[in-house]
Amino acid sequence: MKRERAEKELEITLERAEEALSARKNLMLNSVVQGSTFPDLRGKCAEIIGKMDFEVYPIGAVVPLLENYKYKDVVDIVMASVANLPPSRPRHLMGAGHPMVFALAVAMGCDLFDSAAYILYAQDDRLMMPTGTYKLKDLSEMPCSCEICNNYTPDDLKGMKKEQRIKLLAQHNLNISFAEIRKIKQAIIDGNLLELVEQRCRAHPYLLDALRNLKNYTELLEEYDPEYKNSAFFYSGPESLNRPEIFRHQKRIKRLPQKERVLLLPSFKKPYSKTIKNILTNFGREKEHNLENLGNFYKINDETENRNENDSNDSLQIAVVDVPFGIIPLEIDEVYPLAQNEAPSSMDEDSKKFVRDAIQEYIENFKEVIISEDIIKKFDLSVDLENFDINNLKLNFDDKEKIKYIADYQFGGGAGKALFYGDIHIVKSRKTGKIRHVYDKNELIATLRASDGIFVLSLCGAKRLHDHLEYPKNRVVVNSDAEPFAREGKSIFAKFVIDIDINIRANEEVLIVNENDDLLAFGKSILNSREIKDFKIGQAVKTRKGGK
Numbered sequence: 001m002k003r004e005r006a007e008k009e010l011e012i013t014l015e016r017a018e019e020a021l022s023a024r025k026n027l028m029l030n031s032v033v034q035g036s037t038f039p040d041l042r043g044k045c046a047e048i049i050g051k052m053d054f055e056v057y058p059i060g061a062v063v064p065l066l067e068n069y070k071y072k073d074v075v076d077i078v079m080a081s082v083a084n085l086p087p088s089r090p091r092h093l094m095g096a097g098h099p100m101v102f103a104l105a106v107a108m109g110c111d112l113f114d115s116a117a118y119i120l121y122a123q124d125d126r127l128m129m130p131t132g133t134y135k136l137k138d139l140s141e142m143p144c145s146c147e148i149c150n151n152y153t154p155d156d157l158k159g160m161k162k163e164q165r166i167k168l169l170a171q172h173n174l175n176i177s178f179a180e181i182r183k184i185k186q187a188i189i190d191g192n193l194l195e196l197v198e199q200r201c202r203a204h205p206y207l208l209d210a211l212r213n214l215k216n217y218t219e220l221l222e223e224y225d226p227e228y229k230n231s232a233f234f235y236s237g238p239e240s241l242n243r244p245e246i247f248r249h250q251k252r253i254k255r256l257p258q259k260e261r262v263l264l265l266p267s268f269k270k271p272y273s274k275t276i277k278n279i280l281t282n283f284g285r286e287k288e289h290n291l292e293n294l295g296n297f298y299k300i301n302d303e304t305e306n307r308n309e310n311d312s313n314d315s316l317q318i319a320v321v322d323v324p325f326g327i328i329p330l331e332i333d334e335v336y337p338l339a340q341n342e343a344p345s346s347m348d349e350d351s352k353k354f355v356r357d358a359i360q361e362y363i364e365n366f367k368e369v370i371i372s373e374d375i376i377k378k379f380d381l382s383v384d385l386e387n388f389d390i391n392n393l394k395l396n397f398d399d400k401e402k403i404k405y406i407a408d409y410q411f412g413g414g415a416g417k418a419l420f421y422g423d424i425h426i427v428k429s430r431k432t433g434k435i436r437h438v439y440d441k442n443e444l445i446a447t448l449r450a451s452d453g454i455f456v457l458s459l460c461g462a463k464r465l466h467d468h469l470e471y472p473k474n475r476v477v478v479n480s481d482a483e484p485f486a487r488e489g490k491s492i493f494a495k496f497v498i499d500i501d502i503n504i505r506a507n508e509e510v511l512i513v514n515e516n517d518d519l520l521a522f523g524k525s526i527l528n529s530r531e532i533k534d535f536k537i538g539q540a541v542k543t544r545k546g547g548k
């Protein structure tokens with residue numbers, strides 16, 4: 001469609017939306033996002049009808065694109081639409097009926113599908129699968145485990161009357177479609193939907209195009225990506241580098257304290273810090289750290305800057321370089337997903353470049369960079385090198401420093417100092433040796449959760465963070481109706497929230513305050529800030545403990 005016509009038709013859509021609202025009475029209504037293949041028109045349409053009170057927002061006119069495998073364009077259209085639609089209302093991808101696209105569509109924010117595809121494909125003697133389509137005439141085996149495919153052979157089906165065959169093929173197509181929806185729901189619960197999307201998008205080169213196009217929307221996807229998940233991050237190919245978790249880490253690493261020197265170590269078995277300490281003492285056989293166990297090291301010679309000769313070990317940052325997260329300062333190596341991820345040991349070129357860029361960006365802020373020979377070889381770094389005697393270094397592994405880093409990474413710069421002052425006392429797990437609780441004398445400040453390495457606050461910790469973080473950082477503000485319930489430790493419902501820190505994601509530790517910014521309680525966000533603002537029903541924050 002030409003733009004001029006798309007603009008004209010969009011005007012009619014908007015006029016009719018208004019008309020429909022004035023005539024609705026008690027009817028529930030949907031209003032369709034139109035705008036043809038022009039993402040800006042789609043965005044504009046979504047923004048206007050999104051502010052009107054419709055129950056469901058379908059995204060229309062995508063069938064011709066789906067039929068022609070223009071999945072890449074579908075990504076632009078859907079993302080332009082959902083970015084401007086209210087998150088509390090379901091989005092319906094009209095006419096999307098092939099299970100191949102369900103996971104991608106859900107990852108983009110679509111909730112509903114409707115389609116006659118299951119019967120249309122059956123009438124055409126075709127079997128839909130999440131990985132593509134089979135023509136019955138080409139099959140000598142049934143490629144599925146549903147009851148139809150278990151009970152009939154392709155020859156049985158081919159020999160049947162058309163009417164009966166259509167019924168059975170349609171039943172298979174429905175079985176496989178619903179199975180895919182169930183799989184997607186489970187992936188959402190497990191927190192690995194994008195891994196399913198990556199698998200599905202390898203079924204067709206044009207779906208792979210769509211997946212690669214999704215990288216242009218990582219920032220928006222990150223907003224809706226829960227901070228901490230039950231499942232590990234699995235790298236399935238270069239497209240995994242565009243996942244929200246990696247984008248988030250690149251941003252959050254900037255929250256950490258800046259030191260003057262950095263020592264870059266190659267990756268070891270996770271958790272890195274434990275393995276490195278083992279290697280330094282030759283797996284416990286030596287008492288003293290022997291840095292030569294770590295291999296050869298060089299100093300990066302940067303002519304453009306006047307290096308400050310500084311031997312103070314207080315300002316040495318140790319970081320590990322690994323795929324796919326790039327730079328991992330050792331203090332935060334156990335925070336999700338930096339320890340909870342797996343990537344193949346044989347590296348692809350995209351990962352190599354990604355990590356090389358991450359190294360270049362990271363080392364710019366240091367006056368002195370000491371780097372392992374392994375890293376230079378592995379990532380083809382071309383830098384000017386000077387020999388460096390590793391025995392000149394003294395490595396400190398300070399738990400008090402570590403807890404501050406984790407808090408900064410989790411809550412923002414300076415949070416560590418704000419939380420952990422006084423007579424700090426760290427209690428470790430006897431079994432694993434990991435940090436468990438942090439106290440000021442006898443008062444618990446926070447507990448480090450073993451599964452994802454993040455801090456869960458105590459009342460004392462929440463108070464300290466509240467004192468330190470400026471309004472509205474990390475806060476969910478509730479109205480006076482909800483205040484008594486919040487103080488009792490009851491969960492916070494979205495409709496009582498009157499303001500919120502826009503940076504809050506799902507599964508984050510948050511502070512619950514009233515309009516005067518008095519701390520009422522604290523807990524874990526169930527939704528992200530945009531959703532909490534928009535939802536009128538349902539829980540927003542699971543409160544951990546009553547306030548004062």
Ligand SMILES: [Zn+2]
Nearest residue numbers: 144146149172
């Ligand atoms: Zn089947």
